[in-house]
Amino acid sequence: MVEVYITKSGKFLPNKPVSNDEMEAFLGLINNTASKARRIVLRNNGISTRYYALDAEGNPTHTNAELTCGAIETLFDANFSAQDLELLSCGTSTPDNLLPSHAAMVHGLLKNRSVELNSSSGVCNAGMNALKFGYLSVKSGNTSNAVCTGSERVSTWMLADKFENEVINLKNLEEQPIIAFKKDFLRWMLSDGAAAFLLENKPKGENPLKIEWMEAFSYAHELEACMYAGGDKMEDGSIKPWSNYKTSEWLSESVFSIKQDVKILDKHILVKGAVSMKEALAKNNIKVDDITYFLPHVSSHYFVSGLYKALAEEGVEVPMEKWFMNLKHVGNVGSASIYLMLEELMNSGKLKKGDTILLSVPESGRFSYAYAYLTVC
Known part of the structure; x- marks a missing residue:
């Protein structure tokens, strides 16, 4: 086995940042009525700007594959070109098509040469x-x-016209507010973007990051689905697929x-996150003092204090001064969020040789969690 290093990172955020007051103009009004959930959700999630692959009239400007390709192209220079790429591994929750795979569509845009492909699906852990x-x-x-990516183009899923045929149901919101929260609140939580890492078997460039280990956990064997699309949840907790x-x-x-x-x-997202992180650190003999920067992907600032408390209760309390996040100005970009966080830290000028970084990504799809521990070389 050889060592693996993240030698370069890049991102592609489409168009201009969209403020909270501009969001509904981009996404549109459902039933010609301003959202009752928007201001409450935005107050809790703490996001002030995000990016959409849409123009001001709500027309798509980029596909997911184009966003991903744009991020990958920032990795190319005189020392590493598209022709040098050997493996393309792409993760997303929102592929442009059911078939072909997301990675295949991205490779089609690169037009470089034959490479090995991998497409990872799921929610935030896809990246x-x-x-x-x-x-x-x-x-x-x-x-x-290898070039690895995380990307989302979720804005077109949230456009008002996607819900026009459900207006009759939406008129019952006063009697069934949970419908608004299950379907409407995510419109104010999610956004678009892509980021990419170049992995190589030698430390190159400025402050390459050695990947010491990666760990992953799933609790689907004991918990039902939480976040889902392309189906609906039945009373017994099962998901009825779209094809039915x-x-x-x-x-x-x-x-x-x-x-x-x-x-x-x-009920579960923070508890299972703390338990899995404790197990990952213990397995690899890492203590909190061994962490210089903690990069937790959280969907909302609402969860930050709760996560801190849950970790403390499991004996892995990470001081807040070690936390590095960019949710406020980049938004929640799902599987791309952890890439965008690490890309920003790598290019911030803060890192120095010997620093360590813990990546933490929860996925509420059916409660899975992933971790990576990196050392600055």
Whole structure:
């Protein structure tokens, strides 16, 4: 086995930052009515700006594959070109197509040469799974390099016209406010963007990051789905797939909208996160004092204090001065968020040789968690 280093990072954030007051103009009004949830959700999530692959009229400006390709192209220079790429590993929650794979569509835009591909699906951990595939490939000697990505183009899923056929149901919001929270609140939480890492088997460039280890956990064996799309949850907790619905119901029931069971989210997301992080650190004999920077992906600043408390209760209390986050000005970009955080830290000028970084990514899809521990070389 050889060592693996993140030698370069890059990002692509589409168009201009969108402020809180501009959001509804981009996404549109459902039933010609301003959202009742918007201000409450924005007050809790602490996000002030985000990015959309949309113009001011709500027209798409980029596909997910184009965002991803844009991030990858920032990695190319005189020392590493598209022709040098051996493995392309791409993670996303929101691919442009069911088929072909997201990685194949990105490779089609690169137009470089034949490479090995991997596409990771899921929710926020799709990006970490893509990173782990690239890490293991380079570490095993299968390839000498890999480009790994996380990306989302979720804005078009949240446009008002996607919900027009559900207006009759939306009129019952006063009687059933949970419908608003399951479907409406995510419109004010999620945004677009992509970022990419170059992994190589030798430390190159300024402040390369050695990947010491990666760990992942799933609790799907004991917990039902929390965040889902392309189906709907039944009373027994199972998900009825989109292919089992009549085509007319795809629209009337907003089957393809992204939904979240917030009761389950609040009950489990922090507890399982603290338990899994404690296990990851213990397995690799890492103590809190061994961490210089802690990069936790959180969907909302609402969860920050709760996460801190949950970690403290498990004996892995990380002082807040070690936390590094960019949610406020970049937004929640799902599987790309951890890439965008690390990219910003790598290019901040703060890192020095010997610093260590812990990446932490929860996924509420069916409660899975991923971690990576890095050392600045």
